[in-house]
Amino acid sequence: MTERTILHCDLNSFYASVESIGKxxxxxxxxxxxxxxxxRHGIILAKNELAKGFGIKTAETVWQAKKKCPELVLVPPHHDRxxxxxxxxxAVYLEYTDLVEPFGIDESWLDVGGSRELFGDGVTIAxxxxxxxxxxxxxxxxxxxxxxxxxxxxxxDLKxxxxxxxxxxxxxxEVAWRLPASDMLFVGKRTAETLLRFxxxxxxxxxxxxxxxxxxALGKMGRQICEYARGDDRSPVRRYDEQEEIKSIGNSITFRRDLVGEADLRAGLLRLSDQVAGRLRKHGFKCGSVQVQIRSPEFKNITRQRRLERPTDIGKELYDAAxxxxxxxxxxxxxxxxxxxxxxxxEKTDSAAEQISLFSTPDDTLEREKRSKLEQTLDEIRAKFGGDSIGYGSVQASDIFGEERSEEIAPE
Ligand SMILES: [Mg+2]
Structure with missing residues (x-):
């Protein structure tokens, strides 16, 4: 087997850099x-290198940041840009290979193994x-x-x-093995804590x-990260035009103990709707209907679904319907x-018809926009600090959470 040549390209301080283009x-x-x-309660989403030098951290408030650096210049985000x-x-990466797999908005893997003849070796292309x-x-x-x-x-990440x-x-x-395990992909905060126990x-x-x-200790992923650390990672870089089309987005949780009563059910649904909404937003979708699956300790299953008044990617609205x-x-x-x-x-978010329902008032629309902004801020914090970095108190305090699965169903 010939060795592959894979690049991972990461745009530096992406949001802050885009805001500084031509300025x-x-x-x-x-x-x-x-x-x-x-x-002053606004949250720092990104910062440039100079701000980093003042100890400014993502997800802290403007007030905290200004205390460290009173002359800090603040600019609002432009997500469309x-x-x-x-x-x-x-599109530039695609000039070198069609094996380009984006990972979030500012990172992509490229498999340039087949491009060496034309463009030179990996370092030359990089x-x-x-x-x-x-x-x-x-x-x-x-x-x-x-x-x-x-x-x-x-x-x-090295330089x-x-x-x-x-x-x-x-x-x-020599290069990778001395680094903290948590520097490696798939070793999140929780996993790192478990590893530390060993x-x-x-x-x-x-x-x-x-x-x-x-x-x-960690399930299948435990074996996998061990193999990755040994350099045994054969996962392919996907073709850019083969990014799977997604039909539905769902999560399920088998709870650590059986849920009993409304408070338990609420905590479970809150976590699920939060997860599903976050994934909808990540993929740029709104959903027009919601399905709930319930399994009893005797493995009796029911699924029920319902159309929503209007397509949404807001967790609170998924939660209410569920x-x-x-x-x-x-x-x-x-x-x-x-x-x-x-x-x-x-539906793709940009095409999801913003139907104003019979009951919606300007206040209602404003409320919805506020809620949507709040949840987007949570996404940004989680993207930086991992999925469990921030959440609802009733969820974080609950003892019911165990094995969780997420599914993305592509069309047959
Ligand atoms: Mg980056």
Whole structure:
């Protein structure tokens, strides 16, 4: 088998950099992108290198940030522009290979193994891409070059901004193994905590651990991260035009103990609607109907669905619809083993008709917009700090959460 050549390209401080395009004066001052700059409770979404130097952190409030750096310049976000530029950047990557797999708005993997004849080796292509980003977009990228996706991603984090780092078969033990395990893709905060209980601190420790033991402690993913740490990652880079079309987005939870009573059911549904709404937004969908699945401890299953008044990607609206479905179809005295929530009848957010329902008033629309903004801010915080970094108190305090599954169903 010939060795693959995979690049992971990561746009540096993406939001802040886009806001500074063609504005050299913003590059010379500490600057941050912020949800509502006029409001001291507004949250920092991104910052440039100079702001980083003052210790400004993503997700802290304007008030906290200004305390550290009174002259901090704040600018509001322009999400449409971010996705427009992201598409244009991927179009440049596609000149080198059709194996381009975006990972979020500012990162992509490229498999350039088949492009070497035409464009040169991985490092040559990486350096050329860095030059083009500066020239054509006034942006910088960090590139990791490796033989697999996991180490390519790790590589792009090694040196920033505007740098190329190589993690090869020859050097990965030396370069990657001394790094904290949590630097590796798929090792989130929770996983890292579990690993620490086994005294696994570095990627090298992870590689040396027993895959059986890790599978026992963490499930399938435990074995997988052990293999990844050993350089055994054969996952392919997907073709750009083969990004799967998604038909429905659903999550289900088998609870740590059976749910009994309305408070339990509410906590379960709150978490599910929060997860499903977040995934809808991530993929740019709204759903026109909601389906609820309930499983009893005796494995009796029911599924019920309902059309929504208008398509939504707002967790609160999914939650209200799901709670109604459960109330109508399940006695709150009957125990529940598993709950599932699925958003169906998906429409792309930009085409989802904003139907104003008979009952909606200007106040109602405003309320909805506020709610939508709030949930988008949560997405941004989670994208930075991981899925469990922020959530609802009643969910975080509950003892019911166990195994969770998410599904994205592509058309047959
Ligand atoms: Mg980035």
């Amino acid at each position: 050299p004066e913003l590059k010379k001052v500490p600057m941050a992108v912020c949800g509502s700059p006029e409001n 971010y996705s427009e530029i992201s598409k244009a950047v991927n 350096n050329e891409l860095r030059e083009r980003m500066k020239r054509e977009f006034d942006l910088t990228i960090s590139v990791g070059v490796s033989f697999c996706k996991v180490f390519a991603k790790l590589g792009s 920033k901004p505007d740098a190329t780092s190589v993690i090869s078969r020859e050097n990965f033990k 005294n696994i601190k570095t990627i090298g420790d992870l590689a040396a651990a027993s895959p059986e033991m890790l599978e026992h 709670l109604e479905l459960v109330r109508e179809n399940w006695s709150d005295k009957a125990p529940v083993r598993l709950l599932g929530l699925t958003g169906m009848a998906l």
